[in-house]
Every structure is written in structure tokens, then in C-alpha cells.
Amino acid sequence: MNRNKIMCSFREQADMMEDRINLGIESNRKGYIxxxxxxxxxxxxxxxxxKIRQKSHHFKFGCNLFKYKCFDSEEENLLYEQKFLGLFNLAVAPFYWNDFEPQKGKPRFEKDSVWIDRRPPSEAVLEFCAENSIEAKGHPLFWPVMSPEWLPENWDGLKHYITKRLKEIATRYDGVIKSFDCINEATTVVLRDHEPHIIEGHYRNFNPLSGNYPEWVFKQTDRFFAESRLVLNETTALSWGSYNKELSNYYLLAEKLIKSGCRVDTIGLQYHNFCAPDNMEELANWAYNPIRLFKVMDCYGNLQRPLSVSEITVPGYDDDMQAEVLYNLYRIWFSHPNMESIIYWNLGDNCAIKKNETWTEQKYMSGLVRNDFSEKPSYKVLDRLINKEWQTNAEYDSRENFLYAKCFYGKYEIEVCKGNTRIKKEIDFTPTGYDEFYIVL
Known part of the structure; x- marks a missing residue:
């Protein structure tokens, strides 16, 4: 694995990359109050x-919370929570149908539901989010790959249970969970006409599906979810890899759904580098290529929908290289005007899928922390960006009866002093909200 060759596009394109990053962050992530x-x-x-003190970001930095309360010791569970809260203001809750409802008619909503590793019950995740002012996202509402075995093996029968599932989840969580991945990996899952076999690989559907199922599921979901945002989510290969401008397969699907009246609120672009060390140079040709990354985001931005880097895996074969890659990637994504969230997938090396019949993710060592929860350089890099470089904390002495300040969008505590009078006020500064505030002393 040649680090210089893997990182060459970042370095060759550094002037362009830094220019666009700096201009983008200044114009898209900050404003004047x-x-x-x-x-x-x-x-x-x-x-x-x-005194201006930033308390939280408007932009969403997320991670899945799949290992919540899933470690063997309370000490490990506490360390997991601490490291999570150190970086993230969005948590992904698991709604994989096979583990969410392993028994027909018995969905695992409640905290006392049967324990399944990497699948904490939704109420437990939401309790953690509420206690820590974290936004929750559900993943996914429908993905054929992980469906329960009890579903009928025909499309008409399956539609009944999809509708029932959507209604049950919406009754509890519409507007409570702010967004859901509505359809997951539609352009990747193969639509088979024969009964699948376990040896046929990770991407297999267990039920016959209509080729129009994405549109049907989106429109059914819209019947029950009035407030939660609906995300169309797709794999790395279809999002960034096989990019062919507006003729990309994923772009064509998103465009078709939007034109057919589906409420696609956000376009999700996964970014999993599931790649062996010997193949990293080939992957880097497009995955670590700033020009390519900006072109993809510009193209999908033409759909007039916010974008989300919805699932991120960057291998940790070399700790310092992982940190440098993420330093560049997060700045590129954060700078783009259409981006609304960046979601890392597995917080720790011990949080990824170990191994099932067809798939494993732990071999990529992609965590931001190690098995003992010590911080890798990548964690420290994100901490520096999210909690230091991308925050506004400043002090001013104003001779006038007003003050202008350029700030990152987010929630702030404003402290104003005049003689012995000291007043504090909290404000929420967003791109589409108020940009002028009154402080009464």
C-alpha cells in the first residue's frame, strides 16, 4: 500500500481544493448576525x-448508534457514549426489518425488548438522544436485503406488510425522528425472478419485488409521515463510483421519483471504502479525487434537494493516512452548498459487523477509536474541525449600540455586560431564520 500514490490527487489538486473549501465554508456555513x-x-x-459562545451546530455531524448499551461492561458502554457525544449531534437508530420485527406482529420498540447486538430498541436510542439534545435518524424503512423470514413470497402480499410497518412506525415517530432513509440501495439490490440462495452474496432480495417498488414505497410512506424527512439512500459505487453526470443510474432514479411526485426530501450518498489494502490505489483514483467529489455533489445538487453523505467508512490500515483522508473529505463535504449532513458509520473498530454468512466490516479497521476506546488521529482531527475550527467563540467591546459578527450557523449563548449589569441570551442562528437579535439590559 503506497500512501503517496493513494494521496496523490489530494496533493496535486491542493490549490483548487483549498480554494473551493475556504470559499465554500465562508459563504455556505457562516453568516452575519x-x-x-x-x-x-x-x-x-x-x-x-x-461574549459570543457557540453551543451547537446547525449542520449535522452524525454516526450510527448501533452499539448503544451493547458492550459487555458498563465501563465500555459509558466510554462509547462519551466518545459519541464528543463529536456528533445526530444519531442513526436501526430499523432493519429482520431484527426490528423478528417475530411477526412484535416490533422491538420498547427498551425492554429482546437484546440483539448492534440493534438497540428504538425507544432506548430516542431516550439517549433526548437526554443529550441529539437529532435522531431512522435507517431504513425499506431495504429488501434485511427482511424477516416470515414475509410472504409474493409482491402483493408483501405490500400489505410494508404498509402496516410504515403505519406503525409513523404513529410513534413521525416528527419525533426527524428523518428516515425511506428506500435503501434500490439501484444496487438485484431484482431476481428466481428463489435466492444464501450463497448468492450480500445483495440478494428474499422476496419478489416490482421494478416500480421505490415509487410505491415512497408514496406509501408519504401517506403516514407528514413531518419526518424522507431520504433516498444509495451505495458508494452508484453514488460516487459509477458517476456519469446526469446519466448516472442513481441520478436517473432520483430524478424519476421526484418527477413522479414522490417526496424525496434528501439525496443520500453513501461513502463506504470497503477496500482491501492492495486495492486502495485504484479506489483513490475517484474516491480521493477532489475534482471528482465536487463534480458529483454539483451534479446531484441540480436535483434541488439537500445532500447527505449518509454512511462513511474509511479504512484504518494506516492511522495517519485515515486522519488525513478524513480531514480532506470532511472539509470538502462541509463546504458544499447542498450538503446538510455528514454521517460516519462505525464509531469504533469494535462497532462494525464482525462476520455473518456473507459479510464483515471489522477487517477494515475503520473506527475513529480503537477497541479500548482510545482516540485515533482521525477522531482528534474531527474533534479539531467540529469543535474548534468550525465554531465561533469571540469577545467584543462595542462602542455603538449594535454589533455585527460573522458566525457559523448554530445555537449561541450571547453574554452582554454594561457596568454591573450582565445579561445572557440564547439565540438560534440558521441560514433561513432571523439574523438580527435584540439584547435588553
């Missing part, structure tokens, strides 16, 4: 001291 200082009668007050 105006603070007006007045007394209780509305009269202006001059000569105040101001």
Missing part, C-alpha cells in the same frame, strides 16, 4: 462588552 443593545424602554445602549 446583528446584535442590538437596548434598555427596557427600547432606548439604545452604547459601550457594552459582548
Amino acid at each position: 446583528r446584535l442590538n443593545f437596548i434598555d427596557s424602554e427600547g432606548k439604545p445602549i452604547n459601550g457594552v462588552s459582548v
Whole structure:
């Protein structure tokens, strides 16, 4: 594995990359706020001291929470939670149908549901999110690859149970869970006309499907979910790999669904580098190529929908290289005007799929922390970006009765002092919300 060859596109394109990153972050992730200082009668007050402290991001930095309360010891569970909270403001809750409802008619909503590794019950995940002011995302509502064995082996029968599942989940969680991956990997799952066999690989559907099932599922979902955002989610190969501008298969599917009236709120672009060390140079030709990455985002941005890098795996064969890759990737993604969230997949090396009949992910060592929860360089890099470089914390002395400040979008605590008077106010600064606020002393 030749690190110089793997990283060559980042380095050869550094001037263009840094220019677009810096311009993009300044114009897309920050804005100007105006603070007006007045007394209780509305009269202006001059000569105040101001402290601006960012409390949270508007942009979503996420990770799956699949290993919540799934470790052998309470110490490990606590370390997992601490490392998660150190970086992320969005948590992905598992809704894989085979483990969510292994027994027909008995969905695993409640915290006391039967324990399944990497599949904490939804109520447990939501409790953690509520306690820590984290947004929840559900994954997925429908994915043929992980369906329960009790489903009927015909499309008409299957539609009945899909509808029932959507209604049950929506009754509890519409608007509570802010977004769901509605359809997962539709352009990757093979639509077979014969009974599948276990040896046929990871991407196999256990039930006959209509070729129009994505449209049908989206429209059924829209019947029950009025508030939660619906995401169309697709694999890395179809999102970034086999890119052919507006003729890309995934682009054509998304465009077709939108034109047919489906409520596709967000376009999900997975970014799993499931790649052996010997193949990393070939992968890097497109996956670690800034020009290619920007072109893909620009193209999918033409659909006039927000984008999400919805699942990320970057191999950790070399800790320092993983950190450098993620440093570049996160800045590229964060800078793009259409991007609304970046979601790493497995927090730790011990959080990935170990091995089942057809698939394993632990061999990629892609975690941001090691098995003992010590931080890899990649964790520290993201911590520096998310919690330091991409936050606004500043102090001002204003001679006027107002102050302009350029800030990252997010929630803030504003502290204003005048003599012995000290006032604190919390504001929510968003791209489409208020940009002018009054502080009454």
C-alpha cells in the first residue's frame, strides 16, 4: 500500500481544493448576525462588552448508534457514549426489518425488548438522544436485503406488510425522528425472478419485488409521515463510483421519483471504502479525487434537494493516512452548498459487523477509536474541525449600540455586560431564520 500514490490527487489538486473549501465554508456555513443593545424602554445602549459562545451546530455531524448499551461492561458502554457525544449531534437508530420485527406482529420498540447486538430498541436510542439534545435518524424503512423470514413470497402480499410497518412506525415517530432513509440501495439490490440462495452474496432480495417498488414505497410512506424527512439512500459505487453526470443510474432514479411526485426530501450518498489494502490505489483514483467529489455533489445538487453523505467508512490500515483522508473529505463535504449532513458509520473498530454468512466490516479497521476506546488521529482531527475550527467563540467591546459578527450557523449563548449589569441570551442562528437579535439590559 503506497500512501503517496493513494494521496496523490489530494496533493496535486491542493490549490483548487483549498480554494473551493475556504470559499465554500465562508459563504455556505457562516453568516452575519446583528446584535442590538437596548434598555427596557427600547432606548439604545452604547459601550457594552459582548461574549459570543457557540453551543451547537446547525449542520449535522452524525454516526450510527448501533452499539448503544451493547458492550459487555458498563465501563465500555459509558466510554462509547462519551466518545459519541464528543463529536456528533445526530444519531442513526436501526430499523432493519429482520431484527426490528423478528417475530411477526412484535416490533422491538420498547427498551425492554429482546437484546440483539448492534440493534438497540428504538425507544432506548430516542431516550439517549433526548437526554443529550441529539437529532435522531431512522435507517431504513425499506431495504429488501434485511427482511424477516416470515414475509410472504409474493409482491402483493408483501405490500400489505410494508404498509402496516410504515403505519406503525409513523404513529410513534413521525416528527419525533426527524428523518428516515425511506428506500435503501434500490439501484444496487438485484431484482431476481428466481428463489435466492444464501450463497448468492450480500445483495440478494428474499422476496419478489416490482421494478416500480421505490415509487410505491415512497408514496406509501408519504401517506403516514407528514413531518419526518424522507431520504433516498444509495451505495458508494452508484453514488460516487459509477458517476456519469446526469446519466448516472442513481441520478436517473432520483430524478424519476421526484418527477413522479414522490417526496424525496434528501439525496443520500453513501461513502463506504470497503477496500482491501492492495486495492486502495485504484479506489483513490475517484474516491480521493477532489475534482471528482465536487463534480458529483454539483451534479446531484441540480436535483434541488439537500445532500447527505449518509454512511462513511474509511479504512484504518494506516492511522495517519485515515486522519488525513478524513480531514480532506470532511472539509470538502462541509463546504458544499447542498450538503446538510455528514454521517460516519462505525464509531469504533469494535462497532462494525464482525462476520455473518456473507459479510464483515471489522477487517477494515475503520473506527475513529480503537477497541479500548482510545482516540485515533482521525477522531482528534474531527474533534479539531467540529469543535474548534468550525465554531465561533469571540469577545467584543462595542462602542455603538449594535454589533455585527460573522458566525457559523448554530445555537449561541450571547453574554452582554454594561457596568454591573450582565445579561445572557440564547439565540438560534440558521441560514433561513432571523439574523438580527435584540439584547435588553
